[in-house]
Amino acid sequence: MLGIIAFFIGASVGSFLNVAADRVPDGRSLIRPKSYCESCERSLAYIDMVPVLSYLWLRGKCRNCKAKIPLRVAVVEAATGALFLSVYLLYGFGLDFVVVSACLALLVVVSMTDLERGLILDVMVFPAIVLLLFMAPFWTEIGFPRGFLGDETLIASFANSTLSGLGAFLAFLIVAMINPAGMGGGDVKFAAVLGLMVGFPGILISLWISVIGGGLIAITLILTGKKNRKDTIPFGPFMAIGTAAVLIAGPDIIHWYQDLATAVSGT
Template identity: 50%
Template structure:
């Protein structure tokens, strides 16, 4: 049993990572440096101190306003911090306190950043996806060493995990490339590359779950928006957030989902 305090620790670790994800989502699409200048209020420019930057809590005790000029703090900041915190707590429940938890946590932070940037800018950045793909490829044979077994045609171990990643990467690329070629206008090159990255990260079985969850969830949300007449049939809904969400589900509940699906 994981100690209850460990979940509190995981939540605040996730919230701190979420705070960095907010910086990434603000600065990377604009081509700004992630480290310089330090955190500052975008309205008055005052350099923020440690007690202004405590994830989630600062937002609450500052009552959603800048301490120095009173400008409203965007709601996205505490939402991303709390959301990433919850994801880390779920990861701890899935993996226990282990190296696998640390690896899953890194992947979850990456997924949140990709989802937020796509939601706000309609962009899936090569500057995020390409280096992450290289890292995922190097990580692939390590998963079994931290206790995450990824079988590939009844074969297991580091090489099977690498094979599963490569097959997943190709499958993700080909699947979305086919959609782009068959139905131009719906998805873009960013979704194709993200499909490849998720395959490399999750392996063949994992990317199948991620895409399945993303398609079902995306379809439900699109139908709901259409019913509420919030969007016309033509207007674009970014698919990256659904893919990132599907990948998080695959990462956190993949084995359980697989056995549930095979059971019915």
């Protein structure tokens, strides 16, 4: 039952993220006007704004003009719902749920703007950096271990988070300077966000997943002729997927890493 509530909180947040991804890049207000059909511009009734379910019972069409509702709307709602559900299953409801879910919501909306417009927006990245700096000392408190080799104090958490953010920022900056066509400034700033978010060693696991995933997708797209070697593929969504994986499976991965490091240093 609580799991269903977690899913619907996530799906509702996903519904908001859909609106944000459409409006924020154009500098439009998030609040006004309220959601409307892109085709006939009629405001949606509340019954048409129930996440996921409205899409299903309207069969993906506007009640008024029968224009197709983009499938992305329902996919993002369902995916965000599933993410929040997995956060609930891992952490239960509490401060952890709020923090980790908020991080995942940011990853979803940045992925959308990068996929659809090739943009990672400062207006999303900079507030995230500020909030994550405030959060930096407290990750070990909420059950997301930062501490390396069991050294889990507020200072260790803060140092780990900020150094991971800085490290990821510098690593991406170097790549962007070597290959400006392949990586943009948005990716570099986003890397800082992700380092702050998952710390070390989480950020390494996150980047490893995103490089492997991005590489596989790029090779597949080139082999199937959908892209050629000169096309660029947005890297932000892969960074987001790697980081989401760490946020959801992270404590397990990090405990495993700590055990391994302890075993290695013990011999």
